[in-house]
Amino acid sequence: MVAVDQDVSRLLAEIQAASGTERRELSQRLGEHLEALGTGEGSREKADVLLRLLESGRLEGLVGSRGLACRAVAVESLTRMGYPYALEVRPEDLAYLRGQTRSEPDWGLYAHRGAAGVLALGFFLQWGSVPHFVSHSFDAGMDPPLVLSMGLAVLSLLAGLLAPQRSLTRRVGLGMLLVLSLLQVWMGSDSGHHGQVSGGAGLLAWLLLMLPRR
Numbered sequence: 474m475v476a477v478d479q480d481v482s483r484l485l486a487e488i489q490a491a492s493g494t495e496r497r498e499l500s501q502r503l504g505e506h507l508e509a510l511g512t513g514e515g516s517r518e519k520a521d522v523l524l525r526l527l528e529s530g531r532l533e534g535l536v537g538s539r540g541l542a543c544r545a546v547a548v549e550s551l552t553r554m555g556y557p558y559a560l561e562v563r564p565e566d567l568a569y570l571r572g573q574t575r576s577e578p579d580w581g582l583y584a585h586r587g588a589a590g591v592l593a594l595g596f597f598l599q600w601g602s603v604p605h606f607v608s609h610s611f612d613a614g615m616d617p618p619l620v621l622s623m624g625l626a627v628l629s630l631l632a633g634l635l636a637p638q639r640s641l642t643r644r645v646g647l648g649m650l651l652v653l654s655l656l657q658v659w660m661g662s663d664s665g666h667h668g669q670v671s672g673g674a675g676l677l678a679w680l681l682l683m684l685p686r687r
Contacts, residue, residue: 481506481522485531497536504537504546511550520558523547527566545573585634588678592630595674596623599667619660619668626653626675633682651679 484503491499507526510519526532527547535543548570552559632646654675657668 481526488535500535500537500543503535504541504543507537507543507546507550510547511553515554515558517558520551520554520561523551524561527551527563542569542573545570584681584684588630588681589634591681592626592674592678595671595677596627599623599669599671599674616660616667619657619671622653622657622660622668623671626650626657626671629653630675630678647679647682650675650682654679 481503484499484506488496488499488503507523510523527544532543532547537543537546541549544566548562548566551562552567552570626649629646629649632642633650636643636646654672657672657675659668659672661667661669661672
């Protein structure tokens with residue numbers, strides 16, 4: 474447990490020296506550490522780490538995992554430990570946790586739903602705007618490259634939505650979504666091809682998923 478205390482202290486020191494995107498990422502890592510303390514069986518050592526952090530005020534202003542403030546994550550972990558550690562939470566910290574969970578929207582969830590909705594709407598509009606798509610035959614003039622790129626874009630979006638935050642799978646999925654969307658827009662600029670609508674929807678979906686979580 475001494476190692477956990479040292480890890481938290483090191484992260485707090487790095488957060489204090491960082492700024493911008495790096496500070497947000499370090500704060501999220503701190504939130505994950507605090508959340509992990511509340512898993513498994515509760516212990517005096519883990520409870521003391523969380524209580525010291527709450528009493529010191531060093532968690533103020535830091536946003537951790539799931540877009541929840543680090544202070545709220547620490548309180549949540551203490552309450553998960555059950556008796557007797559949950560009884561040691563200060564009333565003001567409990568009130569803070571209730572206020573956070575009641576008023577803080579899950580921006581990550583909104584971004585995911587928005588990205589999926591935008592891409593689906595864009596593909597639907599693109600499908601309806603190309604007369605050849607109503608045919609079931611490629612010989613009738615359906616645009617195979619566009620159909621293929623749209624299908625791959627859907628798979629890329631799923632990788633971006635389902636993979637863990639900051640994972641390689643998520644980064645590759647979002648990168649592929651960006652490339653395929655740009656390809657569709659480029660295809661739409663050529664005579665006889667289409668793709669402006671679906672490509673634009675893909676770019677908007679990519680932007681929504683790239684927005685930092687609050």
